[in-house]
Structure formats: C-alpha cells, structure tokens
Amino acid sequence: MPRTNWMLLLIASSAFVQQGFAQAALNSPPASTQFIVCPGAFPTDLEATDCRYTGSQRALDFVSGSVTDQAVLGAVVFGLGAQVIQSPSEWKRTWDGYGRRVGSRYTQALGKGTAEYLFGLILNDDPRFLAYRNDPSVITRRQLAVRALTASRSSTTGPSGASPSVQSLDALSHDGWQRFGHAWYDVITVRRSTTQGNGRRIPAISRFAGEAAGAYAGYPWYPGAENTIAQVGQRAAGAFGTAVLSSFYTEYKPEITNLLGAFFRRGRQSKSSARSNP
Amino acid sequence: MKMTKMTLLTAIILPGLGGCHVALQSYRVQHPAIEVSPPPIAPAAVAAATSPAKDCVDPKSPICLAFIEVDDMGELFDKGELDTALRIIRQANDLANAEPGQSDPVVITFIHGWKNNASPENDNVKGFTAALQEVYKSFNGAHRVIGIYIGWRGNLIKSYFPVSQQFSYFNREATATRIPGATLSSALTQIATRTHENQRALAIFIGHSFGGLLLERTLSETTASQIAEASIYAQEAQETQDSKVTGDKALAARLAVDSRADLVIFINPAGAATEAKQMLDFLTYNRYRYHPQQEPQPATPESNETERPLFVSLTSTADMATKVALPIGHSLPYLGFQSNGSFRDLNQEPNKKYDLTCFDPQNKEHAYWELKTKEEGAVAQGSYYLSSAPHMQVLQSHEMLKSVGANQMRVASTGQTIQIQDPNAIANCDRALFNKQGLNIVSTFKLYDTQACFAVQVRPNRCNGTPYWLMEIDPDVVPDHSTIFTQRFIHFIIDTFFAPNGKPLQRLSPQLTH
Secondary structure, three states: OHHHHHHHHHHHHHHHHHHHHHHHHHOOOOOOOOOOOOOOOOOOEOOOOOOOOOHHHHHHHHHHHHOOHHHHHHHHHHHHHHHHHOOOOOOOOOHHHHHHHHHHHHHHHHHHHHHHHHHHHHHOEEOOOOOHHHOHHHHHHHHHHHHHHHHHHHHOOOOOOOOHHHHHHHHHHOOHHHHHHHHHHHHHEEEEOOOOOOOOEEEOHHHHHHHHHHHHOOOOOOOHHHOOHHHHHHHHHHHHHHHHHHHHHHHOHHHHHHHHHHHHOOOOOOHHHHHHOO | OHHHHHHHHHHHHHHHHHOOEOOOOOOOOOOOEEEOOOOOOOHHHHHHHHOOOEEOOOOOOOEEEEEEEEOOOOOEOOHHHHHHHHHHHHHHHHHHHHOOOOOOEEEEEEEOOOOOOOOOOOHHHHHHHHHHHHHHHHOOOOOEEEEEEEEOOOOOEOOOOHHHHHHOHHHHHHHHHHOOOHHHHHHHHHHHHHHOOOOOOEEEEEEEOHHHHHHHHHHHHHHHHHHHHHHHHHHHHHHOOOHHHHHHHHHHHHHHHHOOOOEEEEEOOOOOHHHHHHHHHHHHHOOOEEEEOOOOOOOOHHHHHHOOOOEEEEEEOOOHHHHHHHHHHHHHHHHHHHHHOOOOOOEOOHHHOEOEEEEOOOOOOOOEEEEOOOOOOOOOHHHHHOOOHHHOHHHOOEEEEEEOOOOEEEEOOOOOEEEOOOHHHHHOOOHHHHHHOOOOEEEEEEOOOOOOEEEEEEOOOOOEOOOEEEEEEOOOOOOOOOOOOEHHHHHHHHHHHHOHHHOOOOOOOEEEEO
C-alpha cells in the first residue's frame, strides 16, 4: 500500500511539473532552424548534429556503467562501506562476507542496468539528465528572447542595452527555483529519443524499472531478513537517491566547477603587484 | 553455489579486461587525404555531408582533409601520409599562383588530445571536419581550406572500460611527452614551409589537451631556433654595408620566418606551465614583440592593434580536466621532484636566484622588471608544474570580458565586474567605445546566437606582454575541456586573431623585433 501511494505521488508530481513546462513550450515559438541544439550539448556544437540516444550509445552506457570496471569498482567500494558498518549483520566481517557484499552490489548494478537498458530500448527513451538551461523548452524561450532583442534593436536608435529582452535573457540564466524544480523533474521523467532532441516527456519508467530490478536483484544474495518488501524498498530508494544526486550535479555543475576551480587555482596575480605596476 | 557465482563473475569480467586496449594501428594509410564537401546551408546536414570519404586528388577541391599518423614512439606509420599532405598544399599553392582568381589556401594543422585518434568514427575527426567547413563558410569560400589531422594513439583503453580509461591519463601524458621529436618537428616545419611557398597562404597549428602538450614540446625548440635565426639574420642584414650580404641575410631571415606557423593555438592545453615558461622566458629575455611587416613603426601603447600573437594559449574557466585533474595527476610526481630538490624556490641569493621576469612594452612605468616575492605575484618553480599555463593569472596576458546586463562586463578569469560608462559600447559591441573608457580592448565579438558581447582586453598590470598570449575564456565560448568544435569558438578565433577589427583575412607576415 505505501508503495502504491509512492507511485501515485510520483506520477502526480510528474504530471504537475510536466504541465508547467508544457505551458512554457506552448507560449514559445518553434525552435530556430539556424542550428540544432541537442539537449545538454553546447549551443552551436558542430558535433551535436544528431540528438538521438542511439543504440550504440545506450549499449555503451549499459556495458560501461553496469558490467565492466565501473560497476566492479562501485561494488568494491560500496561493499567496503557495508563491510565497515557490517550490513547486513548476518554476514561477518570476513573475506567471505566481503565477497558477498561485493557480489550482491555487482549483481544489483547489473540488474539495474539490464532493466534500464531493456525498458529504455523498448520505450526508445533518452534518460540523459539535462540542466535547466539546456532543456529544449527553455532554449526555445531563450531564442524567443534573442529574437525580441534583435527586433527591439532594429526598431530603436538609442541605447537599447536595457531592453526587457536583455532582462528576460538574464532571468533565464539565473532562475534558482526553476533550476531546483527542474532537477527533480528530470529525475522522474525522461524524453523520447528524437533527432532534434525535443522528444516528448514521459515518466521515467526505465529508470524506475532499473531501480526496482536492482533492488530485487539482491534477493539471491541477501539473507532472508533482508528480503522483505521494506528492505527492497530501501534499496530502491537508495538507487533513486543516486539518480537525484546525478540530476542535481548536472544542474549545478557550473557552480561546482567554479568552487573546485577556485580551490585548485595557482599563480594568482597579487593585488600588491597589480597596484605597483600600473 | 559459491563456485558457480565466482565462475560467472570471472567469465564476465576477464574477457572484457583482456580486450580493453585500443589497438596500436593507423587508420588512414589507404586514404591519407579525403575531400570534404563544401558546407551546406543548414548545419543539420553537416554530418551527412561528411560521410562519404572520397580521396582528395583534385587540386580545385575547396576543402581537403589529410591525415598524418604517428605511433607511440613518435615514428610515422607511413611516410606517404606526410607526402600526400605536402602534395596537396603544393597543388593548392601552384593553382593560386598560376591561375588568377584562385584562392590562397589556409592550412590548419590539428593535433588531438587524450581519448581520441584518427579513426573515422572518432568525434575529433568529425568535429575537425565540420570545423573546416565552418572556416570555409566564414570566409565565404574565398580561401581554399586544407586541414591536416595529426593522429596519435590518444585513446589507449576502450570506452567500455571508463575507469581504466581514466587511469590511462598518466600513460598517455607520458606518450604525448615522448612523441615530440625529429619526425613530428620536421613534419610541421615542412608543412609551414610548403604553405609559405605562397606568401599569402596561412599556416595555423592547433593543439588540444594533450595535443597541446605534444604540439608545444614539438615546436618549442624549433620555433625558438627559427625566431633566433630570423632576428639575427634580420639584424645583420640591417647592419652590413654589402648589398649582396644584405640580400642574402634578408632572404635567410625570411626563410626562417616562413618555416614556422603564422599562429600556434593551444586549446585547453594539458601540459604543465613549466612547458610554456621556457618559451615565455625566451621571448621575455629577448624582449620580442610581434607586429606586421607592413607597419614599420613599432606599436605604441595607443595603437596596440598592431601587436599580434605568435602563440595563443586558451583555456576555459570551466575546464575541469586542466584545472582540477591536472594538479591532482601531477601531485605525485611533484612530490618526487620536490623530495629530489628539483624545484627552485623563490630566492634572491646570487647562486640560487629564482624569480619571474616580466616584459610588457605597453607598460608606461617600465617595460622590463622582475617579480621577486610571493606578495608581488611570483611563484616557486613547483607551482608551474601543478597548473597549466593559461590558468595561471600571473602568466596571463589578456582577459576575456563578457557583457552581463546593459552596462557591466564580467572578467572571465576573476569574476570581477567592470562598470561600462557608455551602454552603446555593449549594445553595439564596439571596441572604440570601450577604449574611450581606457579599457585597452584588443578585439570584440558578439555571439550571434545569444547576442552577448565579448571583449578581449589587455590584462591590466600584466607580467606577460610577449607575443605568447595566454588567457582564460568564458564557458559561454568554450564550456568544458572537450567541446571545442563549435561555431561560437571558431568565430571567436577568427574574429579575434584573423580578422581583427573587420579587416579581411590576410597573412600579416609579422616580424619579431627587440
């Protein structure tokens, strides 16, 4: 019953947020044909001419994320964490226990990836996360603002730098709450894979299926006490949390980049030398 | 049951690990040069237009792409590839010289970086091909464009093994350091010399990421020698009374100039700043300036548009690979060097002297001075090893400004904002209006897709005023380490370095003076 409520909540919130973005898209003009902007790709990227999430890309993401070294490393590291806190408690802190912890995590990753891959393949979805500024509907609104700016420039002769269009451009770049909301929206929905990259938003069935499959994949490994619905739900919630983190990282990558960049910067020009050498 | 699980796991992992290497091979020996179709009107068709690979044999082909491939030891896979590239350049030059109306070629040589190679499916190959089309289109087809893609084994591990691929960083960095040698150095010299058989043709070298490191190491010695030779011959030609000797020396100087590229661009270079530091010191100690031959008068602070770069090193402020991964990757070797006492600290004792010498001909107080202490901005030698050159503010010669609002510009490297007095300067992206405020703007450009105005400014109080320009650029122009084949970036390069202030593209034949 709690699971049903959870699913209903997800679908309802998905529909609500989707409606907001659909409204934004309705108010926007058709996308510019000047160049293709693939979702998540940099504007005017000459390599991003085909926005489809292709079969080979899907296979690469599946194999690299759920089968090979990345999956093994994830299992080894998170298995070590579980070893430290001795979870599940039935497995002792021995090599055998560690092996089970690593094996169960690897199996879960494999199960999750396989389900995601298969469901994604059937639904032909594009599960790649997008930052708010890269969302096709936001890009369309930006293009509208640019066109309005160009139009206002051509119709006025005086300084037109402070036109409403400039403000709307700035607003599109610095919209805190919409970015936050979009990060959540992107977790619970995916786009249909299309050449233009503006595929219809659908509930992230492949992601949910992957999380559920990953959680259930632990069944053969875990002791009986860990195989309750509640425990499986916890494991699925953990996987969902990872997806939320990924989405938020995608959204706030520029800020994280700046923070890390400031930390690692070397060879700053000193203020004293700047003053002494005009 | 346990055995079954273990066997299953091993069966999955082992075969994968066994075949994770990308083979050491050439990809282009059979077809060392291909035609690239002229750009279509809609960029959407770019990918489709590049798919059929047709050998470039017709000298009238508007765009050609040649490949030169080297192995892990820096040897050519097939000398025929280099010969083909040189033949294409010669044919284009012959055509331009023989038939009036035929366009002068622009020869762009590109060296890719980590995780790339010359295979037809490679993203850098596709991106470079599209970039050549964009360059052709930018000059309205007025120039024949020849691309030379220098391929090496930048990708050691297949993408199916992302963690192992990341750990190939050290191995590939060592390879990018090992490859430069007589083979590649002579190949680049031949490309430049062959290009300049037509005095109006342009030779441009570009290196990205480890390709930047590779290019810098390949060029440093030869370019320094060419510069030194050219300036000595030019000086002797001026000093001697004998007209024949004057002619000979002038010719030798011109040949030395012709054997180097007109511009070398490093994009997000993944080499330590210690690589650039030697060239910067060479240019600083000799007080070299670089300005067009057509301008006999040396540049004055008021007319800095005549100052041109010989090297340009650009990096995005959002390039985490060089900003974060490089310092982390270099930290272990750094500790080794440090424990061996290989790095020099800032010191003023005569036998251990280490500081930073600055040269800026535009500085009104002094053109040549030294930064001796940390407070003045000097850093110990080890710091150069832990950063790429354009990320170091003390080495930066220029800054990129971006409009934020109607009357503010933001400095990409520092985040500092500058109030602009005349809003028309931003609205029209007008260099002259910016400079009325004394901002010392070298060039401006506008992103045509967002209409945002950008400006390249001479860095105030800079230490580096040499023809080796270094600057950090805004993520709106280059968003990260790898995304470089974009219309935005190509137009920034063209507007800033090739068509400054609206002048048509021409070889400036700049001259180094000191």
